C-alpha cells in the first residue's frame with residue numbers, strides 16, 4: 001500500500017516510543033526505570049477528578065460546541081487577562097484535545113506548502129513533524145548550550161525569510177528546561193510585528209520554574225503583541241492531567257476561528273467530561289500545583305548532583321519544566337558514537353530509559369525526566385553512573 005508522501009516522511013514520536021519500550025520491558029518482568037517519560041508522576045488532584053465525576057453524574061456527557069464549553073473558554077480568557085493584562089474574549093479561545101492538538105490545528109491554519117517555520121533547537125519532538133504534516137519547512141536555529149539553551153532574538157531574526165510564516169517558542173523548554181527571559185520574548189515579539197509573523201507560543205510548562213526564574217510571554221511587550229501571538233497551553237502537566245486530553249489556544253480571532261472550523265470536522269469537540277474537570281483545574285484550588293513544584297525542585301537537585309559527578313557528563317541547571325538535558329559528548333567514542341547508541345546502551349546494560357538528544361534535534365545530549373519518585377531517580381542515576389563507568393571514559 002502506498003502511504004502519501006506527506007505522512008511517509010513523518011517519524012513516530014521518539015518520546016512515546018521510549019515510553020512504549022519501558023512498558024514492554026516492565027511487562028517482561030525487568031526492573032526498568034523510565035526517565036524518558038514526559039508526565040508528572042502525581043495523580044490528578046482529587047477535586048479535579050470530582051469535577052469530572054460530577055459532570056458524568058449530571059449527564060454533561062454530550063457533544064459540546066466545537067471550540068469548547070463557554071465556561072472553560074471564559075476561564076482561559078480570564079487567565080490571560082489576569083496574567084498579562086491583555087483583553088481576550090471567548091471568541092479568541094479554543095479548547096483542544098491536548099496542547100498537541102492545538103499546535104497541530106495552528107499549523108494547519110497557518111502554513112501553506114513551502115512556508116517556513118522557525119524552530120529553536122533543541123525542540124520538542126512534535127514541532128518539526130507537525131510543520132511538515134502541514135506542508136511547511138522547519139528552519140532550525142541553535143539555542144546554544146553556553147547560553148543555557150536560550151535562543152537569541154538576533155539568531156531568530158537572521159533565520160527569517162520572505163517565506164517565514166511563524167516562529168515557535170517553547171518556554172520553559174522541553175527538553176532543555178531553558179526559560180526564555182521576558183526581555184528576549186519582547187524582542188522576538190517586535191521581530192514578529194515588524195515581519196508580520198505569528199509566534200506560536202507553547203507555555204505547557206509555565207508553572208514549573210526554579211531558582212526564581214520568571215515565566216514571560218511575547219504578550220509582555222504589551223497589547224501590540226496580541227495580533228502576532230498564539231498562546232498554547234495545556235492541563236496535562238500543570239494539573240497532572242495527561243490522560244484527560246485538554247489543551248487550548250488563545251490568540252487572533254481569525255486564526256482561532258479557522259482552528260475551530262477544522263476541529264468541528266476532526267473531533268467535533270474535546271471530551272465534555274474533561275472540559276468540566278479543566279474548569280475546576282483552572283479556577284479551583286492550586287495547592288497541588290505548588291506541591292508538585294516543590295517535589296520537582298528537590299529532585300532537580302538530586303539529578304544535577306549525580307549527573308555532575310559522572311565523568312564525561314556536564315549539565316547546566318534547568319530553570320523550568322522537569323527535564324535535565326546533560327551533554328554526554330565526553331562519553332561518546334568509537335563504539336558508542338551517538339546519543340541514540342548511548343540511550344540504547346543504557347537500556348541494555350542498566351534497564352534505564354532516557355531519550356536521546358537526536359529526538360530533539362541535538363545529538364550529544366540525553367533528556368532525563370525528573371518527574372520520577374526520589375528513590376527510583378537516585379537508583380536510576382546510580383545505574384547510569386555504573387554503566388558509563390564501565391565504558392571506561
Ligand SMILES: Cc1ncc(COP(=O)(O)O)c(C=O)c1O
Pocket residue numbers: 038097098099100101124170173174202204233234235236242246247
Ligand atoms: C512542549 C510541549 N508542548 C506540548 C505538549 C503537549 O502536551 P498535551 O498534548 O498533553 O497537552 C507537550 C507534551 O509533552 C510538550 O512537552
